[in-house]
Amino acid sequence: MNSFIYDIPTKVYFGAGQLAHLGEELSNYGKNVLVCYGGGSIKKSGLYDQVIAEIRRAGLTAFELSGIAPNPRVTSVNEGAAICKRERIDVILAVGGGSVIDCAKFVSVAAFYDGDAWDIMEHKYEPTKALPLLDISTISATGSDMDAGGVISNEATQEKIGFSIPGLLQPKVSFLDPTLTYSVSQRQTACGSADILSHIIETYFVPEDGSMFLLDRFKEGLMQTVVRYAPIAMEEPENYEARANLQWAASWAINGFTSALQNVAWTCHPIEHELSAIYDITHGLGLAIITPKWMKYILDEKTVGRFYDYGVHVFGIDGTQAPMDVAKQAIAATERFFYETLGLASTLSAIGIDDQHFALMAKRACGGDVLPGFRPLQQADVEEILRMSL
Secondary structure, three states: OOOOOOOOEEEEEEOOOOOHHHEEEEEEEOOOOEEEEOOOHHHHHHHHHHHHHHHHHOOOOEEOOOOOOOOOOOHHHHHHHHHHHHHHHOEEEEEEOOOHHHHHHHHHHHHHOOOOOHHHHHOOOOOOOOOEEEEEEEOOOOOHHHHEEEEEEEOOOOEEEEOOOOOOOOOEEEHHHHEHHHHOOHHHHHHHHHHHHHHHHHHHHOHHHHHHHHHHHHHHHHHHHHHHHHHHHHHHHOOOOHHHHHHHHHHHHHOOOOOOOOOOOHHEEEEHHHHHHOOOOOOHHHHHHHHHHHHHHHHHOOHHHHHHHHHHHHOOOOOOOOOHHHHHHHHHHHHHHHHHHHOOOOOOHHHHHOOOOHHHHHHHHOOOOOOOOOOOOOOOHHHHHHHHHH
């Protein structure tokens, strides 16, 4: 079993009514607040007015970065960094989903850099300091509220790069109020749930020397939570129990706890990032299409044991059957959850994507070499998984 360092410095206010603490927490970091948000849904819901009222009640001054896209663009990061410099911003507040929080994270470090923020993604500039970041999460999906990473897109180059800076990009304080997710649509709830499940799958499918009984059972419990509560939240959008369980599962799926012992890298996410970089599709939808195909592709006598545990402990498949039979049933159960229960598209062709860019996407996903993971993949392997997804 591997040794590890575990550190989650994020303070979490969980539950309804916790925004009453927003002003006092922001005040700990300064007077000038940059409020980051997306397309305006927080104004329709009334959340924007509530946030501004709390900021003003605390005697602080609010500035705004709006219009952050679902796959956040580096142009928004540059715009936010310019505001921070011009207005002498002390603290950043992200209000929205993972895309808004990811963008705000990179604004927090780009504020101390005079060049293009894309230089950070390409490691041409290594940040050493960041503005403090607080967030109010409005969708259960990426778990950006408790992790130190994010993903940014560059429309000019059709690239999407993930990046993590422990100690710098970690939010100082997160507000998780399940009632703020009541207005999330069925489709976005489905896509978000697929994203949560994929995060756990990426850390669950590891070799035996990268696993631990306690963590395996915890991850299985998280996956069971998503499978149980996602359909309830879709049918009963104001079911507090369902929304609360999904929101907390989203945070713990990626805050570092489940991957503490992990000795392999993620696989499905790098592949999907190439899809959404070129086609700008919803991240969770892309993962739902790719993940079962990846499972089928890597299933063999060496990997079957992990699939067996997954099937028995997450989907309740009869463990007295042959391991390979259980494994195949587990993959089929995953497909049913994504495509029947959540109602998501099962193929790339169904959402208008063909094989035109497969070679380029596979090359980028592999970084020109090998894509590490539970089973390392060559470019040809990734291309085949993409073809299976058509």
